[in-house]
Amino acid sequence: MSDEQVLIRLEGVSKKFCRSFKRSMFYAGTDLAQSLVGAPPRGNTLRKKEFWALEDVSFEVRRGECLGLIGANGAGKSTLLKVLNGIMQPDRGRVTMRGRVCALIELGAGFHPLLTGRENIYINGAVLGLSKAEIARKVDEIIAFAELEDAIDTPVKYYSSGMYVRLGFAIAAQMEPDVLLLDEILAVGDPGFRAKCYDAIYGILRNAAVIFVSHAMAHVSRMCGNVVLLDKGKACRFQNTGEGIVAYLDSVDRSALVGEMQYSNGQAEIQGIRVNGAAAGETVVLGEPLDVSFDLSLAPEVQRVTVMVLVVARSQQAVAAARSGDGGIANTGGRQRITLHVPALCLSPERYALAIAVFDAARLNQLLWYHNVCPFRVEGEATYVAPTTLLGNWTVEPVG
Amino acid sequence: MLPVTVYEPWGLQREGWRIWGRMFRDLVAYRELAVRLFVRDLTARYRQSWLGYVWAVVPQLVIVSAFWYVSSLRGLEALRETPYHYIAYALWGLGVWQLFLGSYRAAAGSLQQGGAMVKKINFPKETLVLAAMGQPLFDFLVRLIPIVIVFAWFRVLPCWPAVFIPIVLLPLLFMAAGFGMIMGVLNTIVMDVGNVVGMLLGFGVMLTPVLYGPPQQWPLVLVNILNPVSPVLIATNDLILHGRLGSPATLAMSALFSVLALGVGWRFFRLALPRVAERF
Numbered sequence: 175m176s177d178e179q180v181l182i183r184l185e186g187v188s189k190k191f192c193r194s195f196k197r198s199m200f201y202a203g204t205d206l207a208q209s210l211v212g213a214p215p216r217g218n219t220l221r222k223k224e225f226w227a228l229e230d231v232s233f234e235v236r237r238g239e240c241l242g243l244i245g246a247n248g249a250g251k252s253t254l255l256k257v258l259n260g261i262m263q264p265d266r267g268r269v270t271m272r273g274r275v276c277a278l279i280e281l282g283a284g285f286h287p288l289l290t291g292r293e294n295i296y297i298n299g300a301v302l303g304l305s306k307a308e309i310a311r312k313v314d315e316i317i318a319f320a321e322l323e324d325a326i327d328t329p330v331k332y333y334s335s336g337m338y339v340r341l342g343f344a345i346a347a348q349m350e351p352d353v354l355l356l357d358e359i360l361a362v363g364d365p366g367f368r369a370k371c372y373d374a375i376y377g378i379l380r381n382a383a384v385i386f387v388s389h390a391m392a393h394v395s396r397m398c399g400n401v402v403l404l405d406k407g408k409a410c411r412f413q414n415t416g417e418g419i420v421a422y423l424d425s426v427d428r429s430a431l432v433g434e435m436q437y438s439n440g441q442a443e444i445q446g447i448r449v450n451g452a453a454a455g456e457t458v459v460l461g462e463p464l465d466v467s468f469d470l471s472l473a474p475e476v477q478r479v480t481v482m483v484l485v486v487a488r489s490q491q492a493v494a495a496a497r498s499g500d501g502g503i504a505n506t507g508g509r510q511r512i513t514l515h516v517p518a519l520c521l522s523p524e525r526y527a528l529a530i531a532v533f534d535a536a537r538l539n540q541l542l543w544y545h546n547v548c549p550f551r552v553e554g555e556a557t558y559v560a561p562t563t564l565l566g567n568w569t570v571e572p573v574g
Numbered sequence: 575m576l577p578v579t580v581y582e583p584w585g586l587q588r589e590g591w592r593i594w595g596r597m598f599r600d601l602v603a604y605r606e607l608a609v610r611l612f613v614r615d616l617t618a619r620y621r622q623s624w625l626g627y628v629w630a631v632v633p634q635l636v637i638v639s640a641f642w643y644v645s646s647l648r649g650l651e652a653l654r655e656t657p658y659h660y661i662a663y664a665l666w667g668l669g670v671w672q673l674f675l676g677s678y679r680a681a682a683g684s685l686q687q688g689g690a691m692v693k694k695i696n697f698p699k700e701t702l703v704l705a706a707m708g709q710p711l712f713d714f715l716v717r718l719i720p721i722v723i724v725f726a727w728f729r730v731l732p733c734w735p736a737v738f739i740p741i742v743l744l745p746l747l748f749m750a751a752g753f754g755m756i757m758g759v760l761n762t763i764v765m766d767v768g769n770v771v772g773m774l775l776g777f778g779v780m781l782t783p784v785l786y787g788p789p790q791q792w793p794l795v796l797v798n799i800l801n802p803v804s805p806v807l808i809a810t811n812d813l814i815l816h817g818r819l820g821s822p823a824t825l826a827m828s829a830l831f832s833v834l835a836l837g838v839g840w841r842f843f844r845l846a847l848p849r850v851a852e853r854f
Contacts (some may be wrong), residue, residue, distance in 0.1 A: 181576075182692075191852070198853075199763055199764055202763045202849055202852075202853060203764070204764055205849055206759075206763070206845075206846050206849055209584070209586075209845050209846070209849070210842065212847060216748045256693075257581065259696045260579065260581050260696045261695075261696050261848075261851045262696070262848055262852055263581060263583055263584075263585065263586075263848035263849075264581060264582065264583055265583050266583060267582075267583075268580060268581070268582050268777075269580065269582075270578060270579040270580050271578070271579045271580075271581075272576040272577070272578050272579075273576040273577065274577075275579070277694075277695070277696065278695040279695075280690060285617050286614050286615075286846055288617075288618040288621050288622065289614060289617065289618060289621075291612070294619070296610060297610050297614050300607040300610045301607060301695055301697060302695075303697070305606065306606055352576060361726065382694070382807070438837065522597055546656065568594075571629070
């Protein structure tokens with residue numbers, strides 16, 4: 175591929191910030207004075223109370239690529255986007271951008287609350303660099319995309335946050351940029367609109383390079399061909415999105431701090447929760463059997479119960495669930511061992527924990543729940559892109 | 575071939591004099607945005623008020639009536655020694671002064687006003703300054719209506735060269751923009767500077783022959799020379815009354831000063847902006 179196709183290039187980009195507000199005022203003043211007299215840059219050293227918000231970040235993004243930018247809170251994602259967008263100057267290194275850049279760092283920046291949606295379309299379009307004629311040509315499309323036909327002549331201060339986002343994204347989607355920078359924007363908006371956004375982004379992606387910032391790994395794995403993980407300002411690139419996501423989950427993992435949580439109304443009790451016979455830290459191989467077992471005892475007034483077992487991933491998404499059969503489990507008066515047997519586990523290799531709930535089968539109220547119990551690990555060849563792995567066989571045959 | 579943009583530390587400084595070309599090109603490219611932002615602020619400003627544009631005029635009339643009353647007090651008659659009828663003179667002078675002060679305040683406050691836009695969107699921020707300065711200019715035009723009425727009432731007929739007044743007023747706008755841009759940047763770093771300057775400018779109306787005629791005696795005459803706003807105001811009154819400039823040299827000095835202020839202010843604004851964006 176030719177060099178022409180590299181639309182975003184970062185070479186050793188660093189950016190420093192100051193932790194103390196008073197000091198930062200002083201530094202800003204001296205930096206300003208230096209830049210005025212043309213004194214040589216001194217970006218290389220950290221002064222007191224300063225730290226690198228970005229340190230030596232280098233990567234390239236080509237046309238047609240969507241790069242996921244992930245990392246814990248405060249890892250430098252938004253700072254990096256602002257440097258790419260030219261809002262902030264790097265302190266070291268060099269950023270080269272080719273073509274028209276559109277950044278959705280905050281949707282609706284520049285919206286005026288008192289003006290109507292239509293008026294704001296014109297203003298926001300102009301802010302993003304569209305001419306009046308261009309906007310006039312696209313305004314109906316924008317309104318249709320945002321699904322705001324009824325509300326477009328209402329002041330935007332009466333919009334819901336979802337409507338705000340829809341309008342902002344609809345305007346940006348009409349920009350036809352070469353480089354698109356997206357900062358955590360699909361978080362709001364209902365799933366239907368999100369699907370439209372994906373469609374629009376894929377449409378843009380055919381002709382553009384996209385950088386996509388999100389904490390929602392489901393979005394990242396769907397959108398991005400590869401990811402950059404930022405950790406305290408340092409960047410690490412993963413060609414394999416799945417590996418990047420696992421590294422991200424490791425970097426934000428606080429499971430050591432989160433213990434198991436439980437609640438019971440006194441009518442049910444469970445003990446000895448096991449995964450394949452082990453209380454914690456068990457390793458299960460992808461495609462092999464999985465057994466979840468525990469001992470259940472019930473109060474005499476409860477006749478039948480339903481038991482639910484959930485598998486929760488580190489992203490806090492419940493990725494699999496099982497519910498005991500229709501009739502429920504009868505109360506025999508004594509302690510019973512309940513076992514859920516899964517013949518072939520199809521959870522993608524990652525770390526998971528269990529959640530268990532017990533309901534009264536007749537009155538449907540919750541008797542007991544356990545959260546975050548029995549952490550276990552799934553191992554196997556595949557990497558974590560989606561929470562489940564299809565355990566299929568591939569066949570290849572010549573055709574014709 | 576796609577346009578290539580490079581961001582480097584001190585990239586702006588390295589550009590040297592070439593940066594001026596880009597500054598002007600940006601200004602032209604984003605003129606439409608400036609107009610839109612101006613219209614946006616204007617409509618938003620009057621959308622929540624019934625009396626609307628009347629508010630641009632009321633304070634002016636109140637101040638002038640107050641001074642009319644004060645000048646009628648015994649011992650203060652000297653105030654009334656203005657080149658033409660006091661009320662017309664003071665109303666016009668105040669209009670010009672407010673144009674300057676309003677433009678300065680608008681320019682200085684435009685970055686703070688633009689908050690989220692400064693932080694989140696990459697566009698030439700001079701657009702914000704330009705758009706903000708549209709408001710005081712608009713107010714000035716609205717204030718012309720009572721001024722014209724008062725001039726007619728007191729039979730002050732301006733000479734025809736008064737049509738050049740818009741050109742004579744340009745230095746005021748240049749100065750306001752230049753100082754405003756510098757102050758706008760400094761305000762984002764430390765508020766104190768702006769507060770002090772704002773306070774001093776409050777007295778400025780006293781140091782400009784707005785509510786009194788231009789002093790003729792030493793040392794008060796310094797007000798006409800050292801205050802760069804005075805020559806402009808005096809020049810407009812000369813044009814209205816005599817149809818020619820009384821002291822073109824001081825006006826020229828003032829104009830030169832204003833162009834310098836604009837140049838320095840604008841350049842400073844450009845260089846400082848990346849630093850400003852960090853501070854929001």
